[in-house]
Amino acid sequence: MAELQTRRLLPRVEGTTIDVDAIERELADLWRSSGRFDARGVEVALSRTSVLTLFVYTIDSARAEQAKELIDQLSSEHPSRVVLLTAMDQKASGPEQPGAEVSIQCKLGVAERYAPCYEQITIGMPANALDLLPSLLIPLALPDLPSFLWWMGPPPLDDRRFLRVARAVDRVIVDSLDFTRPVHDLVLTRRLYNQLRGQDTVLSDLNWARITPWQEMTARIFDVPQSRWALDALTDVWVVSGRFEHWPANPSQALLYLGWMASRLGWEFDDAMSRPEGCCLCMKDAAGQRIEWNICFEPYAARLHGHLLSVRFQARQGGEQATFTIARGGLERGTVKLRAQNEQQVLLEYAFHHALFDLRRLLVRELQTLAADPLYEAALREAEGLASLVEQWFA
């Protein structure tokens, strides 16, 4: 798809970190002066449609580059004003110093006479500028449209100023896969969630959205009437996540997944023990039956560090026994496969491609959601309780 692009660097005014009025002025001027012709000289109508304001905060320039690519792709589904805020290295000088750039990016290709455009504002932030952030988020948000803040990198959950930042937007998106101390930070996430309750801001976790395919497949096992009995007869569960050898294990997805099942099925915590390859959490179901929930890790490439790789359920009732396996497979591990079998035969086989393993699709889904997710709230509550019990083994 061809692109029209026009950008302008804002002159830095001595003593002023970021001039929001100047940003708006320059953008308005860009719209007025932007060329209306593509590279072939064909006249194009620039169309400006916005459904939200997306703020992306990145803690370093490497993430900023990744964000730029994603923003460009996201504009296809969520035409928005995008404000990219990047924390600059404190020791940097010259072009690395805080400053701003505004641009209008247009795409050609769908119906070549029209070019959908979006505004992008890039702001270099002084490091540790949490105090400053709300004063940028509030005036730069488009009126009457929802505003999202996607925090790329470990969020400062234990910094009280982060609460003020969160309150400046409608939705804050963090990613517990990025957490520095995954188990401890899950506890802090719950605290922040509670602090925002009753406010206009909703907190969400991309890692929660990542387990959607697992939830869907798990639910689907027990949708089948012949398998429904097993839900009340689970004895053992093995949840395997990827672990890059040089990094500490991240059980956030596994804990959120367990939190979801526990909250839906009314399981209660019974006991926990460390295991060489992870840990085991023993739960009791409503009938008092014990379920051993094993959280394990398997060496894997960095891109799937902390991601669920497979879940296996075992159920036993009377003389009947069944095993259900959900696993990622296929090209790029983008397919979810389900297999259910008892001692005699395969009961069910199923596979589908899941777009939510892709970060872009994950964000698209996140940006479509405005309301709080009660399932997440319940799962986080359970996961926090479990996290505090196993924190010692994942420190």
Place this chain on the structure above:
Amino acid sequence: MTRATTLLNPLREGLRLERIPDPCVMVIFGASGDLTRRKLIPALYNLAYDGLLPPGFSIVGYARRAMADDEFRASMRKAVERFSRRQPIDEDVWQTFARGLFYLEADFSEVRAYDRLGELLERIDRERGTGGNRIFYLATPPDAYELIVERLGEAGLSHPSDRNSWVRLIVEKPFGRDLQSAIELNEHLLRFFQEEQIYRIDHYLGKETVQNILALRFANTIFEPIWNRNYIDHVQITVAESIGIEERGGYYERAGALRDMVQNHMLQLLSVIAMEPPIAFEADPVRDEKVKALRAIRPIRPEEVDAIAVRGQYGPGFIGGQPVPGYREEPKVDPNSQTETYVALKLFIDNWRWADVPFYVRTGKRLPRRVTEIALQFKQVPHRLFTGPAAAGLEPNTLVIRIQPDEGVSLNIAAKAPGPRVRLRTVSMGFLYGTSFLVQAPDAYERLLLDCMLGDSTLFTRRDETEAAWLPITRILQGWAEQPPPRFPNYDAGTWGPAEADDFIARDGRRWRRP
């Protein structure tokens, strides 16, 4: 609607993924045909790819052509590779999908074949857990509908085997040739199926933009107060095609533009534009209102057909700089054919909202470009402040809902051109879905097949709706039958239709839009 078994599953509640239907089997009659290959199987594969099909979902292809299950699977794979919007094919998804594909070679009339079908369905229920839930899809020529339905009924396949399962029937257009045949077909279907089991498919209703008309009208406050005779001068609905009849000469000779496009697609569009707000976005409330709008179409007497209808047939001409033959030169077309390839109508909806507002409806083959749109032209301002050169060329406000291509909505308004003098210009404020949301919309069949599996018939036509749509069309057909044969061809391929159509609207002091 059947309550899904999923309600019994506490893990299902609140999940963010889309609705998942109950496990079921779809039996496609006419499985070796074009519709199955081009539309149905690719749509079902796309649903599988997106994880929207239930576990155990199975398809039984039923056709006369000799084929084993594996050959059918191989043939359907080719269809998916060629026609699916999901490319390349995902091996894991395909393998799971293909395991659920079965083929039954039989004649539609063969009584014993339906027993074999019943046995196969029972086997699939046992092996794949489809629980007795079935959809029978009539993707055959319409003359086979009655026979198939009768055989299904006789074989005891038209009703669910127990109260936890369901059986549904999807019927493709054309749904009858006139009011009488539609009534007869309906009565025949209803001898074996309940109305709630019958899903009459009109793929136009599965299009995103058609659904967006409902959103535009009923999710915004600003349009509904002016959506009536007080503000709207007239409505134009255009479905223009640049293609000819392609290889469908045999079918088209019997159908013509009025039956092929107006009775179904265009009257569906008209009813969505004209309907009153439903009390809920659910199947029956929405269809109740559509039916009311169709029933309110002013009765047409055969002798007045000339005053409200124009027909045409294309002769040779040029499309996109290429010479194209006239209709009578097309394969399988009578060289003296009197079949219309163009039709323009003026309809009135006699109710409080629309009294005396003309709805101009036109469709044609071999018109200069492919476009489907609905234009609501508003009345002139009551007192003209701006006259003379200041307002020269100023058009009344028009709200245009474009369905294809460039799906979207635009509103033409008057604005002052910059400068010291007052000069008004018409400017278009456009919202184009394609330029706002660049994502590929799902195919209409994907949406409709999934809705049927879920038991949601909102976007399917009900018996009374079909019959209400046939009534005015039948009157026009009767009127034409009483007239001397038209002098065809009367427009060149690549033009906007016959001159009579321009005169027809000009008599009302209006003109056709050039979309």
